[in-house]
Amino acid sequence: MVYYAYFQGKAPDVTKKRFKTVWDIPKEELLAPGHRMCQGCGAAIVFRHLLKAVGKDVVIVQATGCVEVTTTVFPETAWRVPYIHVAFENAASVASGIAAAIKALKRKGVLPPDKKVKVVATAGDGGTFDIGMQALSGMLERGDDVMYVVYDNEAYMNTGIQRSSATPWGAWTTTTPVGKRWRGEWRWKKDIVGIALAHRVPYIATANPAYPLDLIEKFRRAFETEGPSLVHVLSPCPPGWRIPPDKTIEVAKLATLTGMWVNLEIVEGQPRVTVKVPKRKPVKVYLKMQGRFRHLRDEDIAFIQKVVDAEVERINKWVGEEAIGPVVEE
Amino acid sequence: MAAQEAKLVERKAKRLALTGNYAVAYAVKSCDVDVVAAYPITPQSPIVEKISEFIANEELDAEMVHVESEHSALSAVVGAVAFGARAFTATSSQGLEFMHEILFIASGLRLPVVMAIANRALSAPLNIWNDYSDVMSARDAGWITIFNETAQEAHDAVVMAYRIAEDPRVLIPTIITLDGYILSHTVEPVEVIEREEALKFAPKRPRGYRPVLDPDKPITMGVVGTPEYYYEIKYQLIHAMRESVKVIDEVFSDFCKTFGRCYERVEPYRMDDAEYVLISMGATFGEVRAAVDKLRREGVKAGGLKIKVFRPFPADLLEKYIGGGNVKAVGVLDRAVTVGGATEGPVFNEVATALALRGIRLPMVSFVHGLGGRDIFADDVVKMFKILMEHASRGESARRTYFIGVRE
Ligand SMILES: Cc1ncc(C[n+]2csc(CCOP(=O)(O)OP(=O)(O)O)c2C)c(N)n1
Ligand code: SF4
Ligand SMILES: [Mg+2]
Numbered sequence: 001m002v003y004y005a006y007f008q009g010k011a012p013d014v015t016k017k018r019f020k021t022v023w024d025i026p027k028e029e030l031l032a033p034g035h036r037m038c039q040g041c042g043a044a045i046v047f048r049h050l051l052k053a054v055g056k057d058v059v060i061v062q063a064t065g066c067v068e069v070t071t072t073v074f075p076e077t078a079w080r081v082p083y084i085h086v087a088f089e090n091a092a093s094v095a096s097g098i099a100a101a102i103k104a105l106k107r108k109g110v111l112p113p114d115k116k117v118k119v120v121a122t123a124g125d126g127g128t129f130d131i132g133m134q135a136l137s138g139m140l141e142r143g144d145d146v147m148y149v150v151y152d153n154e155a156y157m158n159t160g161i162q163r164s165s166a167t168p169w170g171a172w173t174t175t176t177p178v179g180k181r182w183r184g185e186w187r188w189k190k191d192i193v194g195i196a197l198a199h200r201v202p203y204i205a206t207a208n209p210a211y212p213l214d215l216i217e218k219f220r221r222a223f224e225t226e227g228p229s230l231v232h233v234l235s236p237c238p239p240g241w242r243i244p245p246d247k248t249i250e251v252a253k254l255a256t257l258t259g260m261w262v263n264l265e266i267v268e269g270q271p272r273v274t275v276k277v278p279k280r281k282p283v284k285v286y287l288k289m290q291g292r293f294r295h296l297r298d299e300d301i302a303f304i305q306k307v308v309d310a311e312v313e314r315i316n317k318w319v320g321e322e323a324i325g326p327v328v329e330e
Numbered sequence: 331m332a333a334q335e336a337k338l339v340e341r342k343a344k345r346l347a348l349t350g351n352y353a354v355a356y357a358v359k360s361c362d363v364d365v366v367a368a369y370p371i372t373p374q375s376p377i378v379e380k381i382s383e384f385i386a387n388e389e390l391d392a393e394m395v396h397v398e399s400e401h402s403a404l405s406a407v408v409g410a411v412a413f414g415a416r417a418f419t420a421t422s423s424q425g426l427e428f429m430h431e432i433l434f435i436a437s438g439l440r441l442p443v444v445m446a447i448a449n450r451a452l453s454a455p456l457n458i459w460n461d462y463s464d465v466m467s468a469r470d471a472g473w474i475t476i477f478n479e480t481a482q483e484a485h486d487a488v489v490m491a492y493r494i495a496e497d498p499r500v501l502i503p504t505i506i507t508l509d510g511y512i513l514s515h516t517v518e519p520v521e522v523i524e525r526e527e528a529l530k531f532a533p534k535r536p537r538g539y540r541p542v543l544d545p546d547k548p549i550t551m552g553v554v555g556t557p558e559y560y561y562e563i564k565y566q567l568i569h570a571m572r573e574s575v576k577v578i579d580e581v582f583s584d585f586c587k588t589f590g591r592c593y594e595r596v597e598p599y600r601m602d603d604a605e606y607v608l609i610s611m612g613a614t615f616g617e618v619r620a621a622v623d624k625l626r627r628e629g630v631k632a633g634g635l636k637i638k639v640f641r642p643f644p645a646d647l648l649e650k651y652i653g654g655g656n657v658k659a660v661g662v663l664d665r666a667v668t669v670g671g672a673t674e675g676p677v678f679n680e681v682a683t684a685l686a687l688r689g690i691r692l693p694m695v696s697f698v699h700g701l702g703g704r705d706i707f708a709d710d711v712v713k714m715f716k717i718l719m720e721h722a723s724r725g726e727s728a729r730r731t732y733f734i735g736v737r738e
Contacts, residue, residue, distance in 0.1 A: 059545070079548065083549075084543055086408055086439075111537075134398055135398070
């Protein structure tokens with residue numbers, strides 16, 4: 001289904017894959033080891049792959065948050081590419097300014113016209129869904145040549161696991177505690193993909209570190225888009241999700257296998273599920289792994305299952321095939 | 331006065347009838363800025379409207395980022411300057427408050443951003459008219475701040491601001507002000523600095539002369555500064571701000587030689603034998619001049635000092651003009667308030683500190699007037715001088731601010 005007649009730019013050729021096997025992934029590490037992210041941090045995997053996909057000819061803008069504070073503690077830095085952090089809510093605007101500067105300086109002969117350099121704005125769910133929403137909307141709406149990556153750990157982790165509008169229903173956080181009256185978060189996650197689509201963004205994708213080839217290929221495509229692109233990446237957080245650090249990939253994988261997270265690619269309005277799940281697992285296997293859902297009762301889990309079923313149906317209809325199959329109990 | 335002493339410089343200058351806003355826009359065009367990002371707010375908007383026209387007509391080759399807020403305007407300009415571009419933004423009042431967070435980051439990152447502020451009162455109540463509460467709330471943000479009395483001054487200040495801010499000894503963002511409506515919307519004849527002249531006076535340096543975001547030479551900007559480093563990094567800004575005085579004086583003097591218009595960080599008016607001195611800034615100083623003339627005709631030895639460069643604060647020049655032995659009392663006319671302060675006059679507090687620390691003990695009086703566009707008349711200023719003289723005769727400072735022109 002085409003949502004809009006025209007888009008704010010041009011998606012790259014998506015008929016060919018650059019990253020077909022893990023051997024296609026560059027060995028060079030542009031995110032240096034020795035950063036201070038927690039053991040098992042999903043975001044560390046996300047950013048390593050991001051830099052492998054985009055290479056050196058990039059400027060990274062990063063919002064305040066976990067990754068920023070753990071990778072740039074003076075006098076050290078984990079970034080082997082140019083990097084700027086300005087504030088929490090303005091990664092998209094800073095990136096727009098850089099994109100404008102690249103354009104102007106090329107046109108005016110300060111940079112060679114064929115100089116390859118592109119800006120990538122990155123922020124957490126808080127820096128994107130909440131406080132950075134306005135700047136993001138402005139950047140997308142103007143059609144600026146900016147790739148935007150949101151690593152979504154489903155809460156404000158840097159400040160101590162407070163809820164954001166990306167926190168899923170039922171999740172415990174320090175501001176949606178489990179007590180007599182409250183039983184974790186009671187609102188559904190904001191639909192960031194729908195918001196990007198409403199801005200006629202030519203390339204939008206969702207990805208998950210449990211599927212690294214899918215992830216890195218999407219990063220590559222978003223980077224090669226002319227105009228704005230957005231990649232929304234699930235980013236498990238062991239302390240915030242209350243999982244052991246060695247379960248990051250397992251939990252991320254279950255998110256997709258249960259249909260709680262769907263790996264999508266929307267190219268100029270055409271949606272596609274890139275990681276199909278013919279036999280879905282029940283959501284409880286995903287929820288039960290995580291301490292943040294420990295308090296959920298059977299009826300809560302049944303409720304989440306119902307909503308996920310409906311969401312899966314909606315997505316299948318949208319992409320025009322049964323990309324995500326029915327729940328099959330093992 | 332310096333301007334009168336200046337040798338006439340032979341120039342074929344183009345004179346145009348321009349509002350203060352347009353005078354700023356023409357200077358921005360002549361400085362060949364690469365990126366402009368701004369958000370509409372009265373009374374600043376015509377600056378960016380005019381710049382948009384220049385870009386639309388290919389008179390200026392720049393990228394305009396049509397941001398969705400002032401917070402993003404300054405953020406975009408920060409990004410552009412961090413990448414090595416020459417960039418510009420402008421705002422007023424609420425817009426400056428909305429940028430507030432990024433003001434400190436721009437100076438902390440040592441980015442030579444230039445911003446014009448068409449001064450306007452702060453809400454509430456909502457008010458679009460002139461006072462200096464907006465720029466005063468930015469006084470601790472680490473920006474060089476140049477006040478202007480005329481459209482010509484605002485025009486010249488833009489060109490000088492790029493040269494000062496981008497000087498490798500400085501690298502501090504710079505605000506130039508123009509009084510809302512009084513300058514921003516009032517037409518004056520302005521000698522326009524043409525592009526070649528502006529770029530000769532404030533040349534664009536090669537992109538890599540300061541640290542910029544460059545894939546060929548990757549750096550990390552906007553780091554976490556732990557207690558082991560934060561203080562030193564801030565101290566470098568403090569030091570650079572102090573040292574910027576030399577560069578500012580150099581640039582003012584070179585400007586005087588090049589264009590024949592001469593500025594000083596503090597400008598005296600009939601100060602030679604002055605006994606009663608009133609300090610003010612911006613277009614407000616016009617009323618001080620008028621009052622001084624009036625009092626001089628009555629035989630009162632009145633004088634005025636205009637603070638042109640507010641940051642770095644020109645304590646040295648205040649000492650020079652006030653500490654000579656003639657002056658009997660000093661008043662400061664503030665067009666902004668610091669509610670609940672030692673006095674309510676923000677500039678007064680700084681003048682009093684600067685003089686006291688230099689052993690200049692004179693009766694001092696804080697005046698506030700003109701909030702939210704309340705007209706200040708020369709007679710109001712005469713009244714201030716009279717109050718000042720009274721305090722001088724008693725040898726006593728005023729413990730509290732006098733609010734002139736308010737219905738109590
Ligand atoms: C204007 C502003 N408000 C609040 C903060 C405090 N703060 C810093 S990081 C952060 C949370 C970041 O959350 P998210 O964007 O989800 O990134 P994460 O830390 O989870 O990776 C908050 C609230 C801030 N730095 N700036
Ligand atoms: S708190 Fe979570 S998101 Fe932050 S560094 Fe640790 S694992 Fe990563
Ligand atoms: Mg988060």
